[in-house]
Amino acid sequence: MQVLCMALAHTILMLLAEQAHSGYDLSKEFNECVGHYWQATPQQIYRELAKLEKRDWIEAETITQESRPNKKLYSITATGKLKLVEWLVQPADPMSVREDLMVKVRGSHLVNPEVMLQELERRRQIHADKLAKLREFEHEHFSEPDRLSDSEFVQYLTLRCGIRYESGWAEWCTEAIERLQQRVQQKRDAESDRVLQPTPG
């Protein structure tokens, strides 16, 4: 039996539990709403949908459309709901961090500090931009947290996580830039001291 990608499969199940979607719809949902904490390409989604259908956790209805290509509308089955809830109540261990930038920072003593300063600034900007978008989304959709539906409320929690994540990265970049600049300056000072007051010998 083919094996499911647990988190991906269950994200799809959860979205289908709220509303029937086509693969194409799901793909857009991932881009717009789920992407703060889980990414998937259309290809991954279609592949996972095929597996889920084979297990009868979801079922498809082919919708004939005139103005567009036909589509398959998927909805969750009773079995699917059961499996989803079973999975939801299991504990989840932290995922491991894998960050190219850190690997490069860790090796940056082998290259010109200016290169790393530029890269850190570029990354700071990326995270600041992402953060601004998330905050805008928060402002637009969740300005009154007490009035949210259950589903909206949990979406808000994940958005808050995304906001903390991006702001954490932006802040670290700022800290790293400052520390690195300070260090470069100290080295320059030491160098000019050395030139002005050469050690006797």
Place this chain on the structure above:
Amino acid sequence: MQVLCMALAHTILMLLAEQAHSGYDLSKEFNECVGHYWQATPQQIYRELAKLEKRDWIEAETITQESRPNKKLYSITATGKLKLVEWLVQPADPMSVREDLMVKVRGSHLVNPEVMLQELERRRQIHADKLAKLREFEHEHFSEPDRLSDSEFVQYLTLRCGIRYESGWAEWCTEAIERLQQRVQQKRDAESDRVLQPTPG
């Protein structure tokens, strides 16, 4: 030609650029020092070492030991150093977040809120523990940031990143727990209002 796992290969190269290591040594380094930002199992490391050796980016010397099994001591070659630096100066895009816990939070409106509260508390504790360890490490090894060597300094930057990461997660857990508890309480209040003052009809 076999393909390298870029970040993993270059982390290994970077460690070998500082000092010769056996696969086993590298594996311990990953557990102790690199794990804040990149994880690798011994198996991944041995596999990558074999690929790197085939390309002549690293070279191995077999060390005959009497009190222990023999080992292969790897060191970086001139080509390896070149390739490492070439890679270090390339920009790195943010890695995507993939977090099972978020997927479960996003679906938690389908289960009893108490289950999610417990899970969030468990996770908060995990991140708080990890944070305490990292802070202890910071205190032990980096209490005087101005006196660090270049290599130690960049290590310190990655440690600061790990600290921010873990504290960010712990704080988000706390926030989520508070918001969720507040919501549960509001629902209880609304429920008791409904019972005490039933709507006429």
Place this chain on the structure above:
DNA sequence: ATTGAATAGTAAACTTGTTGACTATGTGCA
């Protein structure tokens, strides 16, 4: 005396994610 832990390394299968190419249809724009 033997068991378990640490040291040192290898092999194979499997899971999961990425990439590029491919087939279609319909709409709007230039």
Place this chain on the structure above:
DNA sequence: TGCACATAGTCAACAAGTTTACTATTCAAT
């Protein structure tokens, strides 16, 4: 008329990480 773009989906290959299970040796503790 043709081009780009959005919609809707499929196939195949590849990259990278995980898991399990091996083979060995040495040392310390029970």
